[in-house]
Amino acid sequence: MAEAAPTVVIRGGSVVGPTGTTRADVVVADGVIVAVGEDARVPAGAVVLDAAGCLVSPGLVDLHTHLRQPGAEEAETVESGTRAAALGGFTAVVAMPNTDPPIDSAAVAEEVLALGRDQPCEVLVAGAITLGRRGEELAPLRELAALGIRLFTDDGSGVQSGAVMRRALEYARGLGVTLAEHCEDAELAAGGAMHDGAWSSRLGLPGIPAAAEEAMLARDLALVRQTGAPMHFLHLSTAGSVALLAAAKAEGLAVTAEVTPHHLALTHAAVCGYDPTFKVNPPLRTAEDTQALAAALADGTIDAIATDHAPHPPEAKDLPFDQAPPGMLGLETALSVSIRALEGVLSPEAVLARLTSAPAAIARVSTAQRPAAFAQGGPIVVGAAGHLCVFDPEASFTVDAHRQASRSRNTPFAGTTLRGRVRHTVYAGFPVVIDAELQR
Amino acid sequence: MSLTDQTQSDQTQSDPTQAETEPAIRTTIGPHLLSVADLGADGIAEVLRVAEAFAEVERRSIPKVPTLRGKVVATLFFEESTRTRLSFETAAKRLSADVLSLAVASSSVKKGESLRDTVETIEAMGIDAVVLRHSSSGAPEQVARWVERAHVVNAGDGWHEHPTQALVDCFTVRQVLAEGAGVEPSSLGVSCFAGLRVLIVGDVRHSRVARSEVLAYSALGAEVILAGPSSLMPASLEGWPVTVADDLDGVLPSADVVSLLRLQAERGSGAFVPSLREYTAGWGLTQDRVGRLGQHAIVTHPGPMVRGVEIASDVADLPSVVVTRQVTNGVAVRMAVLFLLLGADSALEGLGSTRG
Numbered sequence: 001m002a003e004a005a006p007t008v009v010i011r012g013g014s015v016v017g018p019t020g021t022t023r024a025d026v027v028v029a030d031g032v033i034v035a036v037g038e039d040a041r042v043p044a045g046a047v048v049l050d051a052a053g054c055l056v057s058p059g060l061v062d063l064h065t066h067l068r069q070p071g072a073e074e075a076e077t078v079e080s081g082t083r084a085a086a087l088g089g090f091t092a093v094v095a096m097p098n099t100d101p102p103i104d105s106a107a108v109a110e111e112v113l114a115l116g117r118d119q120p121c122e123v124l125v126a127g128a129i130t131l132g133r134r135g136e137e138l139a140p141l142r143e144l145a146a147l148g149i150r151l152f153t154d155d156g157s158g159v160q161s162g163a164v165m166r167r168a169l170e171y172a173r174g175l176g177v178t179l180a181e182h183c184e185d186a187e188l189a190a191g192g193a194m195h196d197g198a199w200s201s202r203l204g205l206p207g208i209p210a211a212a213e214e215a216m217l218a219r220d221l222a223l224v225r226q227t228g229a230p231m232h233f234l235h236l237s238t239a240g241s242v243a244l245l246a247a248a249k250a251e252g253l254a255v256t257a258e259v260t261p262h263h264l265a266l267t268h269a270a271v272c273g274y275d276p277t278f279k280v281n282p283p284l285r286t287a288e289d290t291q292a293l294a295a296a297l298a299d300g301t302i303d304a305i306a307t308d309h310a311p312h313p314p315e316a317k318d319l320p321f322d323q324a325p326p327g328m329l330g331l332e333t334a335l336s337v338s339i340r341a342l343e344g345v346l347s348p349e350a351v352l353a354r355l356t357s358a359p360a361a362i363a364r365v366s367t368a369q370r371p372a373a374f375a376q377g378g379p380i381v382v383g384a385a386g387h388l389c390v391f392d393p394e395a396s397f398t399v400d401a402h403r404q405a406s407r408s409r410n411t412p413f414a415g416t417t418l419r420g421r422v423r424h425t426v427y428a429g430f431p432v433v434i435d436a437e438l439q440r
Numbered sequence: 441m442s443l444t445d446q447t448q449s450d451q452t453q454s455d456p457t458q459a460e461t462e463p464a465i466r467t468t469i470g471p472h473l474l475s476v477a478d479l480g481a482d483g484i485a486e487v488l489r490v491a492e493a494f495a496e497v498e499r500r501s502i503p504k505v506p507t508l509r510g511k512v513v514a515t516l517f518f519e520e521s522t523r524t525r526l527s528f529e530t531a532a533k534r535l536s537a538d539v540l541s542l543a544v545a546s547s548s549v550k551k552g553e554s555l556r557d558t559v560e561t562i563e564a565m566g567i568d569a570v571v572l573r574h575s576s577s578g579a580p581e582q583v584a585r586w587v588e589r590a591h592v593v594n595a596g597d598g599w600h601e602h603p604t605q606a607l608v609d610c611f612t613v614r615q616v617l618a619e620g621a622g623v624e625p626s627s628l629g630v631s632c633f634a635g636l637r638v639l640i641v642g643d644v645r646h647s648r649v650a651r652s653e654v655l656a657y658s659a660l661g662a663e664v665i666l667a668g669p670s671s672l673m674p675a676s677l678e679g680w681p682v683t684v685a686d687d688l689d690g691v692l693p694s695a696d697v698v699s700l701l702r703l704q705a706e707r708g709s710g711a712f713v714p715s716l717r718e719y720t721a722g723w724g725l726t727q728d729r730v731g732r733l734g735q736h737a738i739v740t741h742p743g744p745m746v747r748g749v750e751i752a753s754d755v756a757d758l759p760s761v762v763v764t765r766q767v768t769n770g771v772a773v774r775m776a777v778l779f780l781l782l783g784a785d786s787a788l789e790g791l792g793s794t795r796g
Contacts (some may be wrong), residue, residue: 201674204577204600204651209675273585274578318556320576322598 005429013051028386031429058378059091059387064306071100076311082119083405089389089422092122098156104128104139120432150364153180169229180232188212210238230254237282239292258306265341276324304358311408336418386429476655491776508537531774606652633660642701692732
């Protein structure tokens with residue numbers, strides 16, 4: 001941001017902290033929190049954001065965003081994706097490397113990082129594990145790590161060769177980075193368009209069995225045990241994966257995992273009308289899986305919520321179901337959908353922790369890994385970065401696929417009225433969203 | 441129901457198109473036929489009843505009625521098919537509809553036009569019905585959401601459904617049962633299906649015919665039993681009104697109808713069994729197995745048959761194997777479907793113009 005950050009006072013909200021929620025105003029100046037307390041004095045010229053009845057949370061961090069640039073700018077750009085992120089309360093997103101060309105070289109990584117400057121949220125970049133995401137030769141992990149990249153994944157597909165994954169983990173061990181896997185055995189999943197089960201059988205669509213995810217997860221857990229390198233597991237979707245992960249954590253393996261809002265909120269029954277909007281990978285699973293994922297998020301087996309925001313232009317989703325690409329939007333609805341899906345399982349404050357501190361630690365951008373004034377994920381204390389999300393739990397809104405910041409419209413929640421809405425987003429001290437409107 | 445049937449069929453003896461002024465005929469089916477589930481038992485009964493009237497038309501020296509004159513039926517086949525396409529086009533022509541036959545191989549689809557644009561383009565030409573065959577399950581349901589006013593008829597979508605084939609099979613089974621009982625098929629209504637044991641054998645996983653037959657036969661009160669290699673059963677049968685027979689030979693003697701499915705080698709079904717030889721030995725209708733069937737058992741096959749795989753060549757030529765009848769009946773049943781979907785409109789329009 002070229003100009004200096006203004007002074008911002010967030011007034012009348014309840015500040016979400018690690019030990020509970022307290023009534024407090026928050027004052028941000030020059031991009032840093034300078035006061036947290038009741039009845040803060042409003043400096044002359046300050047921007048005052050009303051937060052009455054709202055939760056004031058650290059800015060959200062998305063571990064899993066497809067910004068589509070370079071290569072698929074008709075679906076999304078860094079600019080449109082970060083605008084969608086800001087509307088969703090995010091102050092940082094991790095851009096996935098399955099672009100065209102993929103982020104498997106310093107040149108492409110630098111291009112995306114450069115595009116990410118001066119946007120309404122921070123753009124972190126995940127690098128590819130292998131060249132071209134082909135699963136054969138390692139990408140220059142060390143060179144990419146030197147650019148600040150801390151997460152690597154071939155997301156979109158899993159690294160099929162166990163031997164290649166083993167080498168990657170061994171090489172990554174000394175670099176202070178985490179490898180993240182899209183767990184999917186390509187042969188078991190081949191041709192599949194939705195979850196392999198009751199609905200695929202009825203609809204006559206080829207299925208992706210739960211075993212396609214679980215087989216690769218089990219292999220990777222064995223490789224973590226073998227190599228000692230940490231791993232993060234993307235968008236887990238089955239009860240079987242939860243059980244594998246719980247056992248691995250009980251054993252003390254250095255593993256983390258994420259779940260998407262849509263895998264918490266929707267089941268394979270959503271595919272009943274063959275609307276490709278509901279085609280996603282991993283596929284929407286059963287109600288039992290949904291419940292197991294929610295319980296795992298509550299008990300810490302799964303660490304974080306991540307969107308897997310995957311824009312596709314309308315023409316791509318107007319294809320027959322089995323020909324349409326998988327993926328759905330998530331950034332603008334993630335918090336509202338997650339809170340609703342986890343009602344009775346997790347409090348809104350606990351949901352926020354799984355969208356802030358937990359993903360920030362996995363992305364290695366939390367206060368443990370960065371100076372407080374630049375860290376993501378909170379906590380909201382004096383001296384911390386001015387990354388904040390103000391969420392009104394009582395406001396409701398109806399999702400309009402045509403009125404989103406994203407360039408694409410493939411939200412599975414179109415027409416749905418959601419309770420709870422991101423009202424303001426403050427990024428690096430700038431109020432980038434006020435009353436659910438982007439400020440530029 | 442049976443009384444209504446009787447009245448209707450009496451009328452249709454003289455002029456089947458008279459039926460369209462009967463309130464009872466403007467039921468029920470439509471605006472689209474995407475799945476047998478769209479019909480329910482009453483809808484199936486209606487199709488069979490009207491089809492019986494059209495079967496009579498087919499026996500005339502000039503087998504043509506003016507019922508759908510001025511209507512345009514487009515057949516849009518994105519997958520190879522001989523009999524279904526010809527059957528629909530013949531049906532439409534016998535109803536005096538104009539037929540637009542879109543050959544996908546030579547159309548703009550080859551130039552990259554999407555299914556949605558193709559459908560919207562042909563609808564803009566003023567067509568009244570789209571008969572759609574597509575290799576993707578659900579394509580007709582998607583098309584039905586995209587059209588403004590055209591009726592969509594599913595002529596087979598992926599592994600999902602082939603509703604008119606199941607209707608043809610029900611029609612043919614009733615016809616054979618009626619002959620055995622020495623009565624008119626229409627006099628049986630659909631009560632003849634109650635308690636009937638229908639055995640569906642083979643590649644259920646990849647079969648749209650099987651999915652439509654399960655829905656149709658069970659809606660009419662038949663007991664449906666599936667048999668085949670476990671690897672060719674659907675991943676889950678949760679919610680299916682069927683039982684699965686582990687021992688084909690054990691259930692053959694009690695089967696009233698045996699529906700043989702084609703082993704769909706072009707969909708890779710070959711890899712689901714060790715060999716065609718092993719498939720035939722386990723689930724083919726061989727001479728030995730025919731011997732186990734009851735005297736009046738009816739064998740159906742949606743065609744095209746692969747002789748020597750799912751059915752032995754000599755068996756295929758037995759009188760209990762009604763494949764040729766199925767093909768013949770296909771036209772009358774598809775006439776009924778087109779009439780019930782499109783005729784209701786013309787009946788209403790006709791009323792307005794002649795009485796106005």
